[in-house]
Amino acid sequence: MLGTASAMPVSDRNPSAQALQVRGRFFLVDCGEGAQRSMVRFGVPLQRIDSVFITHIHGDHVYGLQGFLSTIGMGGRLAPLDIYGPRNLGPILKFFLSYNDWIGYEIRFHPLEMKEPERILDAHSSEVIAFPLRHGIETFGFLFREKEPLWNVHKEAIDRYGLTLTEIGTLKRGEDVLREDTVIPNAEVAYKPYVPRSYAYVTDTAVFPEEIGWLKGTDVLYHEATYLEEHRDKAVSRQHSTTLDAARVALETGAKRLLIGHFSSRNRDASLYEAECRTVFPETFAVSDGDVFEI
Amino acid sequence: MLGTASAMPVSDRNPSAQALQVRGRFFLVDCGEGAQRSMVRFGVPLQRIDSVFITHIHGDHVYGLQGFLSTIGMGGRLAPLDIYGPRNLGPILKFFLSYNDWIGYEIRFHPLEMKEPERILDAHSSEVIAFPLRHGIETFGFLFREKEPLWNVHKEAIDRYGLTLTEIGTLKRGEDVLREDTVIPNAEVAYKPYVPRSYAYVTDTAVFPEEIGWLKGTDVLYHEATYLEEHRDKAVSRQHSTTLDAARVALETGAKRLLIGHFSSRNRDASLYEAECRTVFPETFAVSDGDVFEI
Numbered sequence: 001m002l003g004t005a006s007a008m009p010v011s012d013r014n015p016s017a018q019a020l021q022v023r024g025r026f027f028l029v030d031c032g033e034g035a036q037r038s039m040v041r042f043g044v045p046l047q048r049i050d051s052v053f054i055t056h057i058h059g060d061h062v063y064g065l066q067g068f069l070s071t072i073g074m075g076g077r078l079a080p081l082d083i084y085g086p087r088n089l090g091p092i093l094k095f096f097l098s099y100n101d102w103i104g105y106e107i108r109f110h111p112l113e114m115k116e117p118e119r120i121l122d123a124h125s126s127e128v129i130a131f132p133l134r135h136g137i138e139t140f141g142f143l144f145r146e147k148e149p150l151w152n153v154h155k156e157a158i159d160r161y162g163l164t165l166t167e168i169g170t171l172k173r174g175e176d177v178l179r180e181d182t183v184i185p186n187a188e189v190a191y192k193p194y195v196p197r198s199y200a201y202v203t204d205t206a207v208f209p210e211e212i213g214w215l216k217g218t219d220v221l222y223h224e225a226t227y228l229e230e231h232r233d234k235a236v237s238r239q240h241s242t243t244l245d246a247a248r249v250a251l252e253t254g255a256k257r258l259l260i261g262h263f264s265s266r267n268r269d270a271s272l273y274e275a276e277c278r279t280v281f282p283e284t285f286a287v288s289d290g291d292v293f294e295i
Numbered sequence: 296m297l298g299t300a301s302a303m304p305v306s307d308r309n310p311s312a313q314a315l316q317v318r319g320r321f322f323l324v325d326c327g328e329g330a331q332r333s334m335v336r337f338g339v340p341l342q343r344i345d346s347v348f349i350t351h352i353h354g355d356h357v358y359g360l361q362g363f364l365s366t367i368g369m370g371g372r373l374a375p376l377d378i379y380g381p382r383n384l385g386p387i388l389k390f391f392l393s394y395n396d397w398i399g400y401e402i403r404f405h406p407l408e409m410k411e412p413e414r415i416l417d418a419h420s421s422e423v424i425a426f427p428l429r430h431g432i433e434t435f436g437f438l439f440r441e442k443e444p445l446w447n448v449h450k451e452a453i454d455r456y457g458l459t460l461t462e463i464g465t466l467k468r469g470e471d472v473l474r475e476d477t478v479i480p481n482a483e484v485a486y487k488p489y490v491p492r493s494y495a496y497v498t499d500t501a502v503f504p505e506e507i508g509w510l511k512g513t514d515v516l517y518h519e520a521t522y523l524e525e526h527r528d529k530a531v532s533r534q535h536s537t538t539l540d541a542a543r544v545a546l547e548t549g550a551k552r553l554l555i556g557h558f559s560s561r562n563r564d565a566s567l568y569e570a571e572c573r574t575v576f577p578e579t580f581a582v583s584d585g586d587v588f589e590i
Contacts, residue, residue: 011336033362034329041306066327070354
């Protein structure tokens with residue numbers, strides 16, 4: 001958690017930013033002002049970020065981007081950087097580059113404009129799905145998912161059956177091995193090395209019915225909870241979520257854990273937000289800058 | 296001191312920014328990323344800033360500006376804001392406004408292009424002088440000066456001599472009062488309420504001969520000292536100052552106190568910089584974020 005505040009500056013939190021490590025890759029999700037300093041402070045390796053995901057271009061989600069892009073350039077980066085974000089991020093990146101033509105790496109911008117969930121990154125063992133949110137300007141949420149792994153074959157079974165490489169390949173794909181005289185059932189000799197995990201990042205948004213279906217089965221859900229229930233009117237007019245909005249999404253999607261952030265500067269005590277959510281969804285945690293969660 | 300680091304992000308310092316209170320007015324000098332959070336943290340009233348002075352457009356001096364401008368706009372600011380900076384800051388402000396047309400206050404940009412010191416702000420009791428620095432791209436230093444105050448007249452003298460309003464006005468201008476039969480000497484009945492103070496902000500720059508004359512008599516000098524002496528080669532090639540460069544400027548201008556900052560991230564221990572400066576100029580202080588100095 002690199003930044004957990006909302007738009008107005010506060011002394012003890014940076015605006016929105018998170019770093020995510022997924023099977024050896026590092027992602028940066030939103031990049032509010034001060035994100036790069038948080039990365040240094042909390043030990044996130046800036047140069048190893050290979051993809052950046054920006055929800056929307058409100059300042060508290062994007063004003064740290066130019067600093068991050070400059071810094072990795074000054075650090076001698078040559079590896080290309082992928083940036084996923086709404087279309088109106090394009091001119092911002094273009095303007096940045098017009099003032100920073102010395103940068104030695106390529107910025108590959110991927111403008112988002114989907115109306116329903118769409119896979120935007122398809123890696124060997126993980127994938128990222130983007131989906132639209134409701135916040136007045138174009139805003140997107142992101143679902144990070146490990147892919148279903150191949151089956152592993154028990155070592156002792158290889159010896160016992162004298163499995164060939166072709167047969168091991170068959171088992172890794174989840175199929176049974178069919179020999180002339182016998183069948184070696186996959187279930188007997190192979191196992192899944194891990195259960196795929198998933199993490200969703202949902203901010204800024206008013207809640208809306210489709211997100212329940214889109215986020216069904218997500219293990220850990222980060223959902224903004226900008227306002228306490230008493231300020232529901234503000235949440236509605238500004239297209240944000242309240243504590244109970246976020247808690248109900250967690251409950252209805254079957255999440256194992258709910259992380260909340262983006263707290264309004266008018267109520268600074270995060271435990272108030274947490275307590276309200278827990279009346280609906282007990283496994284809620286109000287996050288602070290520097291928090292680390294393992295899924 | 297809102298930010299005292301140089302360009303590479305470090306965990307314990309923000310990049311360059313300072314707030315200055317001059318006879319009731321608040322100035323912001325440079326605005327590196329995170330400046331607004333430092334202002335909140337250290338109690339600088341954001342909305343009372345009436346003028347911003349930007350030395351140059353390298354990111355560590357200007358990437359906090361958009362956040363600051365947004366935040367005071369969100370806070371409902373209506374009062375105009377004056378921004379002084381190099382000409383290439385103009386398109387940056389223009390681009391910012393093209394994305395933030397909701398802002399309710401006027402930004403008055405004053406492009407700087409002087410080749411020698413020039414007064415850029417002429418207030419009732421203070422003034423600001425800008426002057427060019429040497430840093431590869433257009434860069435300016437700023438000298439903040441209280442004006443020579445009018446003379447005050449001792450209260451008891453008003454009664455003793457039965458001074459008229461006209462005569463008091465004469466005395467306030469520093470002149471003697473000439474009556475038909477006598478002279479009331481200014482020196483006997485009037486006094487200066489304070490000695491004008493001055494503060495210079497000099498970053499980023501290689502040292503150059505003219506700055507000695509331009510800064511002569513400055514009370515407190517903030518001068519960058521990016522490098523320890525052992526890295527003088529880097530200071531020369533990147534047009535920065537070393538510790539002893541800064542100390543010699545303080546010595547030769549007759550400063551009462553030297554403040555140093557903008558320390559390279561390769562040597563994080565500020566006491567090393569301070570110790571080197573003190574071999575030449577004992578009244579040197581390495582500044583930290585949150586430090587407050589009264590002149």
